[in-house]
Amino acid sequence: MSGHAARQAAMRHTGVRAAHERPLSGEAGVVTLRDGREVVVKRGSGPGAAVAEASGLRWLAEHGDVPIPEVHGADDDWLVIDYIPPGQPTVAAAETFGRGLAALHLRQAPAFGSAPPGGRTDAWIGHARMRNEPHADWPSFYARCRVEPYVRQAVDRGLFSADEAAVFDEVCGRLPALAGAGEPPSRLHGDAWSGNVHWGADGRVWLLDPAAHGGHRETDLAMLRLFGAPLLDHVLGAYQETAEDLGRPLAPGDEQRVPLHQLFPLLVHTVLFGGGYASRAHSAAHAALRALG
Secondary structure, three states, X not given: OOHHHHHHXXXXXXXXXXXXXXXXXXXXXXXXXXXXXXXXXXXXXXXXXXXXXXXXXXXXXXXXXXXXXXXXXXXXXXXXXXXXXXXXXXXXXXXXXXXXXXXXXXXXXXXXXXXXXXXXXXXXXXXXXXXXXXXXXXXXXXHHHHHHHHHHHHHHOOOOOHHHHHHHHHHHHOHHHHOOOOOOOEEEOOOOOHHHEEEEOOOOEEEOOOOOEEEOHHHXXXXXXXXXXXXXXXXXXXXXXXXXXXXXXXXXXXXXOHHHHXXXXXXXXXXXXXXXXXXXXXXXXXXXXXXXX
């Protein structure tokens, strides 16, 4: 990442000259401003990605349920947000995060598949394209926008044979039965794996790098489980207790639906990285079908 370009983006979106910059990842750096503040300057994954991410961050932050970095600005290439110094996981932070996430999900969204206000229909999850297209129900949205496009890409790249892809067609065909009790669309982070759950030095858990959209809240919870997260039992326990207190407990059978909701991120990883993710996605599809008995 060009340090000069990052410093210019920081100055453009904060109005303050940059003092220096240090790398944070291959696509992001931390810029220290002349007034002493630190901001993250991140290059978008592709066309519209930085603007889409900024829209998602603002949407998730609207009610203050979960800490979200302040967005200073975004353009065709760059996103500029507050830098949150890292800290260590604690039980108190995990439980506060679980309660906040439950409240965030109950904020709802206009439709399954709806983009955040100011967001894009053609958005991104990491380096993969992702389509946000409103649907009247979750099964049709999940099949058309979160399963089928990535299965097609995987078949085209030789990662699944036609026979191997058939199980995904069966899942999509049986989604109305697999989905459990209906519920309204939730305001989702959309990419809530452990790397985007940031334990801050301020003792709070912050959400970063969203692929925000209107969806099923169990998708965020399944994503948290996918690669493991610190103190996850405390997060999920506080989440479920709060959801019950707010009158919206998770529908019976949520544990059995975890593989169904993990299909989306596993298929995205299959398309991006291949390797063992194809077999994991295939196994998740079979596990989802077994939940019907």
